[in-house]
Amino acid sequence: MTMTMTTITHLQPHLQQARALASLVQQALLDEVTLTPKPGLVDLRSRGAHRDLNWALMCHSAVALRPTFEAMAEAGLAGLPQDLLRQRIGRLGRVGEAVMLTVTGGVNTHRGAIWALGLLITAAGQQLAAGQPLTPAALAARAGALARIKDAGAPARTGNKGEAARLRYHVGGASGQAQADFPHVTQVSLPALQEARRQGATETAARLQSLLAIVAELDDTCVLARGGPGALAQVQAGASAVLAAGGLTTRAGSAALVQLEHTMLALNVSPGGAADLLAATLLLDRLQRLQHLQHHQPDTDTEDSHGTT
Numbered sequence: 001m002t003m004t005m006t007t008i009t010h011l012q013p014h015l016q017q018a019r020a021l022a023s024l025v026q027q028a029l030l031d032e033v034t035l036t037p038k039p040g041l042v043d044l045r046s047r048g049a050h051r052d053l054n055w056a057l058m059c060h061s062a063v064a065l066r067p068t069f070e071a072m073a074e075a076g077l078a079g080l081p082q083d084l085l086r087q088r089i090g091r092l093g094r095v096g097e098a099v100m101l102t103v104t105g106g107v108n109t110h111r112g113a114i115w116a117l118g119l120l121i122t123a124a125g126q127q128l129a130a131g132q133p134l135t136p137a138a139l140a141a142r143a144g145a146l147a148r149i150k151d152a153g154a155p156a157r158t159g160n161k162g163e164a165a166r167l168r169y170h171v172g173g174a175s176g177q178a179q180a181d182f183p184h185v186t187q188v189s190l191p192a193l194q195e196a197r198r199q200g201a202t203e204t205a206a207r208l209q210s211l212l213a214i215v216a217e218l219d220d221t222c223v224l225a226r227g228g229p230g231a232l233a234q235v236q237a238g239a240s241a242v243l244a245a246g247g248l249t250t251r252a253g254s255a256a257l258v259q260l261e262h263t264m265l266a267l268n269v270s271p272g273g274a275a276d277l278l279a280a281t282l283l284l285d286r287l288q289r290l291q292h293l294q295h296h297q298p299d300t301d302t303e304d305s306h307g308t309t
């Protein structure tokens with residue numbers, strides 16, 4: 001997709017801005033699932049540790065969710081009071097989950113992504129409405145503020161696997177990550193992505209480095225739900241080993257990645273929460289770069305130089 005600066009930054013009706021923001025979310029989700037090779041996760045090569053997911057289903061889900069993200073961005077652009085906005089996007093998130101389950105035949109492809117990227121794209125709408133820059137820190141702070149407001153329509157218990165893991169192992173999970181302003185995105189994966197690029201890594205290697213940086217530290221309830229704390233510790237240690245060996249640009253790092261994949265498949269675990277946060281990272285990175293281009297080339301339509309891998 002070619003995204004032009006005029007599309008999102010000039011004075012256009014909210015609907016068009018919301019459409020452009022939703023396109024960026026869809027692109028981030030497609031980039032995440034297409035990134036290959038990801039250990040334990042669905043990618044172009046394999047289903048990872050999943051029986052009910054595959055690349056085509058994930059892409060189908062990402063495309064079907066575009067109207068959900070557009071409606072969330074539009075809600076952010078509408079300048080609603082915070083509590084009203086929170087209730088509106090909570091409803092949109094639940095409708096989005098229902099759409100996802102319908103188009104996938106009941107498979108959970110993007111529940112965590114609807115949550116994380118939904119909050120972030122709503123925040124981007126708010127920032128645009130306020131005439132403020134789309135910086136990662138500002139978007140994460142706005143998204144966190146929304147996540148800390150009670151969603152009156154949410155059930156007391158969802159009965160989801162992530163919820164059970166959160167309560168059993170006393171971790172923050174997806175909601176804790178958002179309520180703390182997405183620290184693993186702004187302080188871990190985004191710096192890792194941008195530093196890898198500065199060091200000359202290919203875009204694929206930089207994105208994998210970013211993913212591994214999250215996996216090494218996240219309390220991923222997908223891993224906990226299937227494998228418990230022992231599996232989470234092994235997965236985190238394996239990701240740290242790849243990074244310590246120099247990441248994907250060294251032979252030792254590549255060998256450590258193969259080992260990590262074997263470990264995950266043997267444990268039958270998959271870092272689905274980290275995958276969602278990688279998509280969030282790619283979204284914030286692209287918004288930041290568009291912002292940067294706006295300041296340097298205000299009158300030019302500019303192609304995004306970091307395309308899909």
Ligand SMILES: CC(C)(COP(=O)(O)OP(=O)(O)OC[C@H]1O[C@@H](n2cnc3c(N)ncnc32)[C@H](O[C@H]2O[C@H](COP(=O)(O)OP(=O)(O)OP(=O)(O)O)[C@@H](O)[C@H]2O)[C@@H]1O)[C@@H](O)C(=O)NCCC(=O)NCCS
Pocket residue numbers: 050051052089090092093094097108109110111112113114115116118119154158160161162163164166172173174175177218219220221222225226270272273274276277
């Ligand atoms: C508020 C919610 C996020 C509730 O979350 P909760 O923690 O209570 O539980 P879940 O709904 O089960 O989990 C949420 C998903 O978030 C991802 N995730 C996990 N850990 C983290 C983390 N530390 N930080 C960020 N994100 C995290 C993860 O999503 C991915 O994994 C999914 C596959 O998971 P699952 O089906 O459980 O596991 P499988 O192994 O695939 O199953 P089997 O094959 O074994 O059957 C996949 O979807 C990825 O996206 C967690 O699953 C939220 O759910 C909520 O309230 N939603 C409704 C309202 C809403 O969305 N509003 C949005 C706007 S405010």
Ligand SMILES: Nc1ncnc2[nH]cnc12
Pocket residue numbers: 032033040041042043048050053109110270271272273275276
């Ligand atoms: N690539 C992926 N594989 C498995 N679960 C995921 N959840 C989000 N992205 C995923």
